[in-house]
Amino acid sequence: MQNRRSFLKAAVISASIAAMGGIASSAYAADTIKVGILHSLSGTMAISETALKETALMTIEEINAKGGVLGKKLEPVVVDPASDWPKFAEKARQLLSQDKVAVTFGCWTSVSRKSVLPVYKELNGLLFYPVQYEGEELEKNVFYTGAAPNQQAIPAVEYLMSKEGGSAKRFVLLGTDYVYPRTTNKILRAFLKSKGVAESDIMEEYTPFGHSDYQTIIAKIKKFAGEGKKTAVISTINGDSNVPFYKELGNAGLKAKDVPVVAFSVGEEELRGVDAKPLVGHLAAWNYFMSVKNPDNDKFIKMYRDWAKKAKLPKADTVVTNDPMEATYVGIHMWAQAVEKAKSTDTDKVIAAMAGQTFKAPSGFTLKMDETNHHLHKPVFIGEIKADGQFNVVWKTKGPIRAQPWSPYIPGNESKQKL
Amino acid sequence: MKRLLLILSLALGLGAGAVRADVAPEVLKGLASEDFDAKQGAVAALASVGDADAARLLKALSDDAVAVAGDKLVIVAGEQVLDAANGKPLKPAASPDSISLNNSLRQQVDGALAALRLLSADKTERLAAAKALLADMGDGAALLPLFDKALKQEQDGEIKTILVQLQAQASLSSPDAAARLQAVQTLGQSASPAVKALLLPLIEKQGDTFAEPDEKVRLAAQTAIKAIDGRLVWSDTAGQIFTGISLGSILLLAALGLAITYGVMGVINMAHGELLMVGAYSAYAMQALFRSRFPDFVDYYVVAAVPVAFFVAAAVGMLMERTVIRHLYGRPLETLLATWGLSLVLIQAARLLFGAQNVEVANPAWMSGGVQLAENLSLPWNRLVIVAFSGFVLLVVWLLMNKTRLGMFVRAVTQNRPMAGCVGVPTARIDTLAFGIGSGIAGLGGVALSQIANVGPDMGQGYIVDSFMVVVLGGVGQLAGAVWAALGLGVVTKFLEGWAGAVIAKILVLVFIIIFIQKRPQGLFALKGRFVD
Numbered sequence: 001m002q003n004r005r006s007f008l009k010a011a012v013i014s015a016s017i018a019a020m021g022g023i024a025s026s027a028y029a030a031d032t033i034k035v036g037i038l039h040s041l042s043g044t045m046a047i048s049e050t051a052l053k054e055t056a057l058m059t060i061e062e063i064n065a066k067g068g069v070l071g072k073k074l075e076p077v078v079v080d081p082a083s084d085w086p087k088f089a090e091k092a093r094q095l096l097s098q099d100k101v102a103v104t105f106g107c108w109t110s111v112s113r114k115s116v117l118p119v120y121k122e123l124n125g126l127l128f129y130p131v132q133y134e135g136e137e138l139e140k141n142v143f144y145t146g147a148a149p150n151q152q153a154i155p156a157v158e159y160l161m162s163k164e165g166g167s168a169k170r171f172v173l174l175g176t177d178y179v180y181p182r183t184t185n186k187i188l189r190a191f192l193k194s195k196g197v198a199e200s201d202i203m204e205e206y207t208p209f210g211h212s213d214y215q216t217i218i219a220k221i222k223k224f225a226g227e228g229k230k231t232a233v234i235s236t237i238n239g240d241s242n243v244p245f246y247k248e249l250g251n252a253g254l255k256a257k258d259v260p261v262v263a264f265s266v267g268e269e270e271l272r273g274v275d276a277k278p279l280v281g282h283l284a285a286w287n288y289f290m291s292v293k294n295p296d297n298d299k300f301i302k303m304y305r306d307w308a309k310k311a312k313l314p315k316a317d318t319v320v321t322n323d324p325m326e327a328t329y330v331g332i333h334m335w336a337q338a339v340e341k342a343k344s345t346d347t348d349k350v351i352a353a354m355a356g357q358t359f360k361a362p363s364g365f366t367l368k369m370d371e372t373n374h375h376l377h378k379p380v381f382i383g384e385i386k387a388d389g390q391f392n393v394v395w396k397t398k399g400p401i402r403a404q405p406w407s408p409y410i411p412g413n414e415s416k417q418k419l
Numbered sequence: 420m421k422r423l424l425l426i427l428s429l430a431l432g433l434g435a436g437a438v439r440a441d442v443a444p445e446v447l448k449g450l451a452s453e454d455f456d457a458k459q460g461a462v463a464a465l466a467s468v469g470d471a472d473a474a475r476l477l478k479a480l481s482d483d484a485v486a487v488a489g490d491k492l493v494i495v496a497g498e499q500v501l502d503a504a505n506g507k508p509l510k511p512a513a514s515p516d517s518i519s520l521n522n523s524l525r526q527q528v529d530g531a532l533a534a535l536r537l538l539s540a541d542k543t544e545r546l547a548a549a550k551a552l553l554a555d556m557g558d559g560a561a562l563l564p565l566f567d568k569a570l571k572q573e574q575d576g577e578i579k580t581i582l583v584q585l586q587a588q589a590s591l592s593s594p595d596a597a598a599r600l601q602a603v604q605t606l607g608q609s610a611s612p613a614v615k616a617l618l619l620p621l622i623e624k625q626g627d628t629f630a631e632p633d634e635k636v637r638l639a640a641q642t643a644i645k646a647i648d649g650r651l652v653w654s655d656t657a658g659q660i661f662t663g664i665s666l667g668s669i670l671l672l673a674a675l676g677l678a679i680t681y682g683v684m685g686v687i688n689m690a691h692g693e694l695l696m697v698g699a700y701s702a703y704a705m706q707a708l709f710r711s712r713f714p715d716f717v718d719y720y721v722v723a724a725v726p727v728a729f730f731v732a733a734a735v736g737m738l739m740e741r742t743v744i745r746h747l748y749g750r751p752l753e754t755l756l757a758t759w760g761l762s763l764v765l766i767q768a769a770r771l772l773f774g775a776q777n778v779e780v781a782n783p784a785w786m787s788g789g790v791q792l793a794e795n796l797s798l799p800w801n802r803l804v805i806v807a808f809s810g811f812v813l814l815v816v817w818l819l820m821n822k823t824r825l826g827m828f829v830r831a832v833t834q835n836r837p838m839a840g841c842v843g844v845p846t847a848r849i850d851t852l853a854f855g856i857g858s859g860i861a862g863l864g865g866v867a868l869s870q871i872a873n874v875g876p877d878m879g880q881g882y883i884v885d886s887f888m889v890v891v892l893g894g895v896g897q898l899a900g901a902v903w904a905a906l907g908l909g910v911v912t913k914f915l916e917g918w919a920g921a922v923i924a925k926i927l928v929l930v931f932i933i934i935f936i937q938k939r940p941q942g943l944f945a946l947k948g949r950f951v952d
Contacts, residue, residue: 042775046775047775047776047777163455163523164455164521164523165521165522165523166522166523177922205920205921206920206921206922207921207922208921208922208925210881211921212871212872212873212881213666213669213871215662215665215666215802215913216659216662216913216916216917216921217916217921219655219658219659219662219917220917222612222795223612223655223795225612225616226612226613226615226616226795227612227615227616227619228615228616228617228619228620229616240777240873240875243777243873244871244872244873247782247871248799248871250787250788251782251787251788251789251799251800251801251802252789252797252799253788253789253791253797256522257522257523257525257526257529260522275779275781275782278787281522281525314774315774384519384521384522392519393519394519394521395521
């Protein structure tokens with residue numbers, strides 16, 4: 001017994017020494033730079049996040065084919081946090097302290113980002129977050145390559161209020177019941193008030209996650225729209241609830257030209273494999289659409305299609321590109337540029353080098369990382385859904401807009417506007 | 420102003436004696452422009468010209484068939500490419516790149532097209548135009564002379580009624596108070612929320628003065644709005660009851676299978692939701708089969724999916740019963756765990772077979788859209804069909820359980836198993852068959868769900884709680900109870916939703932059920948006899 005125990009002990013110790021040695025050797029003798037990819041590959045968010053993992057791998061391969069960064073190849077480390085928010089933090093810690101990645105590209109939902117934040121702060125890591133979100137956050141260790149509310153929600157509402165968008169006077173704020181829609185609607189409500197829209201002309205409705213019976217809500221919208229003045233619906237419904245919502249909308253005879261619905265979480269990937277005919281004419285606001293025409297976008301789409309074929313993704317012949325994928329692509333390239341500029345992968349040096357980086361993005365604009373606020377300057381597009389699930393761009397900003405992570409429409413943010 | 424141009428040309432006799440000329444180049448340039456105002460101006464100009472060329476171009480615009488090819492504007496008509504200016508075929512210099520309209524331009528184009536057709540010789544075209552104008556006109560003050568003219572010529576009663584309303588809508592902003600009063604009184608006959616929306620601004624206050632200067636008109640508008648409101652209340656309530664019944668029918672379809680397996684046989688089947696999922700995927704598979712093999716009959720895939728889903732789900736159910744559940748009869752806790760495990764197996768199987776993403780199941784054409792019963796009450800066809808379908812399934816189940824030998828055996832076995840066995844009923848086989856029927860009915864529910872909800876591997880999880888809720892509320896062992904519970908829950912949920920929102924309604928319904936089950940654990944209907952003791 002004694003013998004066996006000591007044998008076990010010895011085995012454990014030697015194994016752990018070997019493991020430590022392994023880590024040490026890979027950290028010091030590295031001729032590669034490790035890059036973490038933190039996206040859910042299973043669970044509810046897999047639908048959206050898997051495409052981002054593929055985009056990241058594709059971009060890393062593209063950079064490696066051109067000789068890598070600082071003369072070293074990038075080595076992707078893919079982990080699966082399985083749509084489980086605490087697991088995001090666990091996996092982030094693993095990436096930072098065990099794999100010693102130089103940077104992480106990851107997260108989709110705001111709750112997953114909030115979950116990994118303390119880890120990145122504690123271990124001074126670097127995270128690139130590629131999805132549009134509600135703002136009200138600015139962390140030294142994070143670069144936000146998705147849109148802040150003033151780069152998506154506010155321009156969309158301004159469009160609806162313009163003559164071109166139908167001069168809407170009444171608004172239905174409809175969302176799934178969690179933090180992103182609630183915060184966004186809080187900002188929008190304040191914005192609408194500042195534009196002189198009366199309290200009685202705003203209706204706010206929430207549904208639980210996965211809600212599938214939108215009859216009552218559509219009836220309410222109809223009634224609300226029937227009380228005079230042009231009405232528009234601003235939808236922050238998230239996930240697959242969108243399908244029954246739009247179906248019901250079509251069946252109830254509410255047409256896009258009468259009551260347009262503008263969505264902030266519906267993109268090409270969400271419409272893929274969905275019958276888009278009842279949705280035709282409804283709107284979405286993003287910083288990139290697959291249908292944008294320019295050489296950079298053609299290249300980006302072709303690259304992803306080839307990648308999908310090579311990686312044997314399911315239904316590779318119908319893959320689409322969307323806004324968060326573009327944001328991932330831009331983020332990785334900008335990081336690579338910043339590393340080249342800093343001549344180091346050290347977090348603080350890269351953060352300093354990120355300020356003012358520019359990149360010619362597939363959206364057709366040269367995007368710039370803001371000098372101070374860690375957000376990209378992005379153009380805004382409004383698209384109308386076409387029958388094939390693509391978007392027809394009906395309006396766009398003249399150029400990229402600077403992000404306001406702290407919305408000026410939320411009281412208490414006045415002092416943070418310089419950021 | 421643009422509207423005014425339109426009127427002038429229309430009032431001055433439509434196209435009569437107009438010199439035939441191609442569409443002006445500056446109009447074409449405007450259409451091809453990226454600028455919204457330029458496009459809008461061009462559409463208005465087209466409407467004001469109003470000849471055959473302009474009408475063709477407007478029609479093409481509304482069909483999204485106009486494109487830019489090189490420096491020319493063209494209409495793409497199938498294989499052919501036509502010159503937008505005069506409709507002559509041409510060889511495009513470059514590949515056509517279609518120009519886009521947004522919602523407000525499309526509305527303008529549709530309105531202009533309708534106005535052009537209002538004086539058409541064809542009666543059905545006139546009617547369609549009048550109806551389109553009713554929907555798309557907006558502030559139609561500028562069209563008033565057109566309506567006057569059309570009304571004078573019109574013989575058909577139905578079109579006349581619409582024209583009178585259009586005329587009244589257009590005269591609401593007339594400078595003549597008497598004309599406005601007359602218009603308001605005419606509109607008071609309507610039962611349309613759109614008309615109410617037009618009248619509301621009349622009684623609104625802007626600062627200290629009313630928008631409508633004449634007091635008589637204001638009073639008339641108030642009366643008219645009240646009258647319209649009165650008519651709307653009825654259709655609103657009817658609509659709410661219908662949505663409740665519709666939700667009830669869906670709950671019933673989801674729960675009916677469970678009412679047999681759990682209610683009658685006493686098996687706590689946590690994989691019931693996955694049997695719904697199997698049914699829904701059967702519908703998806705039939706759709707794919709019809710699309711590839713019988714594209715002409717693709718609208719009838721749902722009909723074919725009904726028996727297929729029944730048998731596939733029944734087969735899966737019987738397989739479950741034979742391999743796992745029959746070894747666990749009388750041990751509810753183990754059954755619960757085992758069936759939960761089975762549900763995970765089925766979800767993962769669906770993921771492997773069809774992928775983790777939701778699949779697309781489209782409504783066939785005859786189940787899309789709705790039937791308009793009143794101005795503000797349109798019942799969607801897919802929901803009407805599902806209500807009828809649930810009635811049909813209920814009838815079949817009732818006949819099966821009460822009028823067939825198999826049904827009698829099932830009832831006998833559940834009431835007294837040893838006695839049924841003694842008189843020669845093959846109890847084991849009856850168990851399998853009964854479980855198969857319950858599963859098959861869940862499959863039918865799945866087909867119905869595929870028409871209104873998302874079809875994905877874990878869709879069943881969302882219905883399992885609702886299904887148990889219905890069966891427990893209705894009273895275990897009772898089909899009639901399940902029916903009343905489903906309809907009751909549906910209507911109550913919908914009324915609560917209308918009053919307090921979807922999130923609160925869900926909570927309130929659950930609280931209500933907890934209290935109800937505490938007070939009356941046997942459910943709405945208690946089964947009398949040996950079974951319950």
